[in-house]
Amino acid sequence: MQRRAQRDQRDLGVPPTPSRQWGRAKRLRRAFVGAAAVPVMLVAAGCSSDSGSDDGKEKAADKTAASKSAKPSPTVQAAAYGKLPEPCSVLSKKTLEDLAPKADSGKEGASNDTATRAGCSWDSLDDNGVKGSQFRWLSVSMLRFESDASRGEGDKLAHDYYTKQLQDAQSAQGAKSVKTAPVSVTGDEASVVRYDLKKKEGTFKQQTVVARVENVVVTVDYNGAGLAGDKTPDADDLVKDAQKAAKEAVAAVTKANTADTDGGKPGTSSSPSKSASDSDAKPPSKSSPKSPKSS
Known part of the structure; x- marks a missing residue:
């Protein structure tokens, strides 16, 4: 009966009561908050993934540089004679x-x-x-x-x-x-x-x-x-x-x-x-x- 009365009131153009208006607004806010949270989480997840990839590249580059610096430079035995006579x-x-x-x-x-x-x-x-x-x-x-x-x-x-x-x-x-x-x-x-x-x-x-x-x-x-x-x-x-x-x-x-x-x-x-x-x-x-x- 209550729902029917409410429909009758809408059909007649009667504005909703303050209590019903507040409940509806509250439900809408919850929907907006939930929808806004989705892209924030996606952006955060994306940043986290990219950061991990860059860190891996930097670590690999550091290892390569360290490997190169660890290799000794080639050396040869010094020549026996260092001068010529007149x-x-x-x-x-x-x-x-x-x-x-x-x-x-x-x-x-x-x-x-x-x-x-x-x-x-x-x-x-x-x-x-x-x-x-x-x-x-x-x-x-x-x-x-x-x-x-x-x-x-x-x-x-x-x-x-x-x-x-x-x-x-x-x-x-x-x-x-x-x-x-x-x-x-x-x-x-x-x-x-x-x-x-x-x-x-x-x-x-x-x-x-x-x-x-x-x-x-x-x-x-x-x-x-x-x-x-x-x-x-x-x-x-x-x-x-x-x-x-x-x-x-x-x-x-x-x-x-x-x-x-x-x-x-x-x-x-x-x-x-x-x-x-x-x-x-x-x-x-x-x-x-x-x-x-x-x-």
């Missing part, structure tokens, strides 16, 4: 008198770092007038390699250059009757390449001795010719002379790096110098074997 003093006076008897003095090759690359050459022309003349050309060059983490140890770099020097000598332009042989008791490894070069002045006998001692490569070039009718020098004698010069040059390199009286270790130089491995392994500039005009 190039024009590596051969004794007696040896120079035998190999280049008419040479006034040595001509030092151009170098911007004599602790890394150095060289010296001597010209000798023994003029006998109408009987002809004997020509000799002697050159000693030295190249030192430092150990480098990216390229390897100094002695390995020196060995590679030693091999290249031999190949260059064996493939010299115009070389005839090329022969290669090992040289004993000269550094850690040594070989001699010999060949003939025919020029308008005469036949030149060329000897190239390449030797490696630790991280230093020594190259000795020695050639001779009989000019203006003089006889061609004996190639075997020239080979022996070139080998003698190479042994002296190698000994000079070793002596320059020998421990001093203060107990210093060989191979440590007093000041840093540029490594040959940082300069394309170029030897000091030197004069090409000369072919002097006959008298």
